[in-house]
Structure formats: C-alpha cells, structure tokens
Amino acid sequence: MTKIRKDFQQARWNEPIIYELSSPGERGIHVPKPEKEIIEEAGDVFAQLPEHMRRKEKVNLPEVSQKHVLAHYLHLSQETLGSNIANDISQGTCTMKYNPRINEDFVKDPRFSDLHPCQDESTVQGILEIYYRFEHMLKEVSGMDRVSLQPGGGNQAVFTAASIVRKYWEEKGELDTRDEIITTIFSHPCDAAAPATAGFKIITLYPDENGIPDIEALKAAVSERTAAIFMTNPEDIGLFNPKVDEFVKIVHDVGGLCFYDQANANAFLGVARAREAGFDMCHFNVHKTFGTPHACSGPANGAFCCTEELADYLPVPLVEYDGERYSLKSDNPLTIGKVRDFMGTAGVILRAYAWVMSLGAEGLRECAEISVINNNYLEKKLLSIPGLSEAFADNGVRRMEQVRYTWEELTAETGVGTMDIRNRVADYGIPHYFTSHHPWEIPEPMTLEPCETYSKADMDEYYEVLKQIAQEARENPELVKNAPHRAASHKRNNEAALNDPKQWALTWRAFLKKRHKMKV
Incomplete structure (x- = not known):
C-alpha cells in the first residue's frame, strides 16, 4: 500500500523581510574600484547621464553580511514546496512538468549566457539558428506557416492574436462592424480578457448537456459582427470538442477568423494539429508544454503561429535564413509592431529546443x-x-x-x-x-x-x-x-485582502508608506 507522509513537518522560520535584517555598516562584499585603464577608456560615465536620470539620494539597499544573506535565502528555500522537492501532480490548465536538469547547463554556458540581444547578427548566428529551427518544429506540430516567438507567455500570445485580428479588420475597413469575439466558458480566461483588452465585445458560449460548447449557441451568436472565435481545446475540464472543425467552419462562413488556444497541447502533441481543424492562428505555452520552467510568470514564452494569410501582421523582428546566413527581418508591411522587447525569452527557447531534440517526433506523441x-x-x-x-x-x-x-x-x-x-x-x-x-x-x-x-x-x-x-x-x-x-x-486571516489593491505592497518602500498611513 502506498504510504503518505503523515509525519511530514516543514521548516517554519517566520523569516523577516531582508530589510528588517539590515544593520548599518554591514557588508556582504566590497565592490572593487574600476581599474585605471577602464576609467581612462570610459571617461566620466556619470556626466553622460541626463540630469533627470541621476539619483538624488543613494539607493536604499539592505546592509546585511554575506553569512546572513545566505541564511535568509536558505530559510526561504526551506519554506518552499515545489515540483523538484515533492509530489505536485502538475496544475490543471497549465501543464507543469519536470524540466530536465541537463537543459539548465545549456543556458548557463557562457557561450549562451554572455550573449546580448543588441549584438551584431554576425555574432549571434548560433542562437538565431536555434530560433529558426524551433520555429520550424512548431510549424510542423501545428501545421501553420509562420511563427513568432516574441510573446512573453501564453496570455501575451493570446493578446497578440487579438491585436492581429484588430489590425486585420482595420486594414479591411470593417473594424467598426467586426467588433465581437466569441469564446467559451471553459476556455482559458485570457481568451476573453485579451480580446476585451484589445477593444472587442465578448460573447461567451456555455456547454451543452455533454459538457461540450453548445454548437447551436454558436450558430445563434455568429453574424456580420463576428471578428473571430478564441477557444481552448481540450477545454479546462478535460473534454476535447469533437466538433471543433464544425465550429471553425461556422465562424469562417460569416467571414470571421479562428484562434486556437493550445495551452493544453500536452494532450495532443503529434496527434492533432490546428491546421487540420481549419484554424487561422494558434499558440503554444512553450514554457510548459515543451518542458521548460513555468517560472511564476517570469521568464515565460508564448509561441504564436498563423497561416501565410496573416503572416504580414506578425510582430517583428522575424528570423530569416537565406541558405547561408540567419538574419532578423523587421519590414513586415502590416506588422502590429513589437509585443515585447527583442526576441522573446531566449533561455526558454534554448531549453525547449533541447527538450524536443532529445525526444524526437515519436517522443512528443x-x-x-x-x-x-x-x-x-x-x-x-x-x-x-x-x-x-x-x-x-x-x-x-x-x-x-x-x-x-x-x-x-x-x-x-x-x-x-x-x-x-x-x-x-x-x-x-x-x-x-x-x-x-x-x-x-x-x-x-x-x-x-x-x-x-x-x-x-x-x-x-x-x-x-x-x-x-x-x-x-x-x-x-x-x-x-x-x-x-x-x-x-500559515492560514491567512484576511483572504479578502488578496483582492484589494489598496492593501497590496509590491516593494519595501510601498509597504513602509502604507504602514505609515495606517498608523497615522
């Protein structure tokens, strides 16, 4: 019989915020002064900064010895339960999986970690090749024609889709009438939120008696005002919509576009593709489906894929290859512009590329x-x-x-x-x-x-x-x-505070200000 940890006891340090550990005059390290040669070469760097960018006061950093910094973060780590420590059975809707440690070696390698996105293209041919090759992998898995790896996560990839839908109808002169986007109640919430943020009205379909989005409700919802449908499949209750191609046809018949939210793609890698269902666009949560860290909304990546018809609207730059050299193309005539700086999260792409290469097509399935x-x-x-x-x-x-x-x-x-x-x-x-x-x-x-x-x-x-x-x-x-x-x-005493921005403090300075106001 499987044993469970009835005697489990986790460390509980009640660890203070590091600013509360600060002691004036303590140092973790002494930062060395720059060498004479560097000073001579760089000149007066401070004088080159515009006046409005110069600090009027020294930055407020905690003063803590190296030993106590180490103890502080070790205490916090002992108060953390995560996928590498215990049994978390993933997260429904998010495909949290084990991330192979060997892939961490690749991103720590100085040949990658020392790269800078502003380098000349001739000096970053290796990472551009990986971007190019990984894009082709996603094209194969999705059936789509073009890919942008710029979005910084799944939600932003969905917003990229909404922005492209908006630009598409704007170019056709129909944006005033094509102002509705349809989604389903068990699709990811971003499939409603992102189009709403882009200015569209949202129509939400509810399930029929079998838990599948009601196709009759879709037929009643589509009209000349339909800009697109944004839907997740399988939905977040775990059911795959067997009529998904019919949904696409119904929307296409009134002229609308179709976007496939594939955050749940772990269910159908190598089995089903967005192209065969007739979709115009789709996305992948690279930082989940393809074995890279979820990262708590940090270094995420959302790959946006589309048909050739929509390729001119993609964010720029895009990686191109002429048979000899990789380059960045930024002259898309109808581009929606950048949705994030540079080229997305390179560390995620490198890890995902290694993950796919280690598995191959049969392994993905x-x-x-x-x-x-x-x-x-x-x-x-x-x-x-x-x-x-x-x-x-x-x-x-x-x-x-x-x-x-x-x-x-x-x-x-x-x-x-x-x-x-x-x-x-x-x-x-x-x-x-x-x-x-x-x-x-x-x-x-x-x-x-x-x-x-x-x-x-x-x-x-x-x-x-x-x-x-x-x-x-x-x-x-x-x-x-x-x-x-x-x-x-600990059990929170005031659960409602989580939904009250007036009680949040995202920085130490904000916390001190709010605490002062409460005392006053």
Whole structure:
C-alpha cells in the first residue's frame, strides 16, 4: 500500500523581510574600484547621464553580511514546496512538468549566457539558428506557416492574436462592424480578457448537456459582427470538442477568423494539429508544454503561429535564413509592431529546443499518450473517494490530460470545501492543488493534470492523501478547516485582502508608506 507522509513537518522560520535584517555598516562584499585603464577608456560615465536620470539620494539597499544573506535565502528555500522537492501532480490548465536538469547547463554556458540581444547578427548566428529551427518544429506540430516567438507567455500570445485580428479588420475597413469575439466558458480566461483588452465585445458560449460548447449557441451568436472565435481545446475540464472543425467552419462562413488556444497541447502533441481543424492562428505555452520552467510568470514564452494569410501582421523582428546566413527581418508591411522587447525569452527557447531534440517526433506523441493514460488512471482512483465526483460524468467521453472534479457532495455533508482541502494537502508534503479559474461554474472545484512525468507511485500517493483528507473531513472537519498545521505557510486571516489593491505592497518602500498611513 502506498504510504503518505503523515509525519511530514516543514521548516517554519517566520523569516523577516531582508530589510528588517539590515544593520548599518554591514557588508556582504566590497565592490572593487574600476581599474585605471577602464576609467581612462570610459571617461566620466556619470556626466553622460541626463540630469533627470541621476539619483538624488543613494539607493536604499539592505546592509546585511554575506553569512546572513545566505541564511535568509536558505530559510526561504526551506519554506518552499515545489515540483523538484515533492509530489505536485502538475496544475490543471497549465501543464507543469519536470524540466530536465541537463537543459539548465545549456543556458548557463557562457557561450549562451554572455550573449546580448543588441549584438551584431554576425555574432549571434548560433542562437538565431536555434530560433529558426524551433520555429520550424512548431510549424510542423501545428501545421501553420509562420511563427513568432516574441510573446512573453501564453496570455501575451493570446493578446497578440487579438491585436492581429484588430489590425486585420482595420486594414479591411470593417473594424467598426467586426467588433465581437466569441469564446467559451471553459476556455482559458485570457481568451476573453485579451480580446476585451484589445477593444472587442465578448460573447461567451456555455456547454451543452455533454459538457461540450453548445454548437447551436454558436450558430445563434455568429453574424456580420463576428471578428473571430478564441477557444481552448481540450477545454479546462478535460473534454476535447469533437466538433471543433464544425465550429471553425461556422465562424469562417460569416467571414470571421479562428484562434486556437493550445495551452493544453500536452494532450495532443503529434496527434492533432490546428491546421487540420481549419484554424487561422494558434499558440503554444512553450514554457510548459515543451518542458521548460513555468517560472511564476517570469521568464515565460508564448509561441504564436498563423497561416501565410496573416503572416504580414506578425510582430517583428522575424528570423530569416537565406541558405547561408540567419538574419532578423523587421519590414513586415502590416506588422502590429513589437509585443515585447527583442526576441522573446531566449533561455526558454534554448531549453525547449533541447527538450524536443532529445525526444524526437515519436517522443512528443508519447508525451501526449502517457499524459492521457496518467489522467484516466488517476481519474478512476479519485472517483472512488466518497464525496468527490466530476462534472459531466455521464456523457461517456474520456477525459484528455486533466479533469475538473467537484467536492460539492463532501462540502454539503461536512462543511469542508475545496479551499480547505487545498490548505490541508500541504500538511502531507503536497505542494500543489489547483481549484479552478473564476467564476466557479463547477462548485467546489479541483483540477488536476498528471502529465507524462509523473509515475504511478506519484499518482497513488496523491490519491491516498486526498482520500485521507476526505476521511478527516467527516471525522474532524475543524482539523481540515484550520489547516495547514505542519507546513511553512500559515492560514491567512484576511483572504479578502488578496483582492484589494489598496492593501497590496509590491516593494519595501510601498509597504513602509502604507504602514505609515495606517498608523497615522
């Protein structure tokens, strides 16, 4: 029988902010003065700075010794549960998977890490070649004609699509009438948010009795005002829309464009392609699907792909190859311009390129197949837990790489909800548990995605932990409601503060200002 960590106990340091550790006069290092030769060569650098860019006061940095800096960050690391430390079973909708450590060696290699995006093209032929080759890999996987690797993540790739749709109809003189974009309720929220940010009205389709977007509702929604449809497939509840090509045809028949959100592409790599379904555009979350760090919205990358018809609208620059030399092309006549500085996140592209090269075409398909097998195995085990069920369970359709479950029955019986269970799993050394995007169309949701890098033992452990917590909810609900008890994290006293920007402080200076105002 699979053992769970009932005796798990994580370090809890109650670590202060590093500014609170500051002691005047302490130093971690002494920065050496520049050599005479450098001073002579560079001249008076400070004098070359415009007056408005010069600091009036010295920068406010914490003064901490090297030993205490090291202790501070080691304490924080011990209070962190992550995918490399424990069993997190990914994140439904986000395809969090193990990232091979060997790929980290590539990005740390000085031949890559010392490059600068402003270098002359002749000196960066190697990384341009990798960009070019990786773009061709994505073209093969998607069936599309052109690729931009500039967007800094999935959301920005979706916004790139919305910007291209806007430019497309503007060029045709129809933007005033083509002002509606259709999406579905279980697509990623950015499929509504990004077009809305670009100025479009949003029409949202809800599912039919089988959990699939209602095709009759789509027929009623399309009109001469339809600019495009933005849809995720499989959706975030794990169901693949078998009528996706019909959806595309319906939108095309009224002249609209079609964008395929492929953040859930881990389910169909090497199995299905956007081109065969008729889409004009699609995107990949490179930083998830292709085995690179998720990075907490940091160094992410969203690859945007499109047909030749839309290629002139792509962000610039684009990598070109004339058979001898790689170059950057910036003269797209209808480009929407830059959506991010330079060329996207080169470290992500290098890691992803290495990941694909190590697997090959057959390996990519195997990733998809194992993801679906893992998900269906975990689904069958979890549904044996009393009080847990899944949405649209009676349609007879297999889930793909994830499932949106519901604890609604357990909550009605015990008062323990999905947020309580989310907190309690940390007491068993489980670092991750995803509920759902808001709004919660499915009550008390839990969305898990056990992609290809998780073993049978990992899934069995996750199941046993949830089974144990469900039993605790019946025997001692307050134990679960007051969790976590053994983890570094604490139960928040004021959950509402997370949604109140007036209470946020993103910097130490902002925190001090807000604390001063509260005292006054």
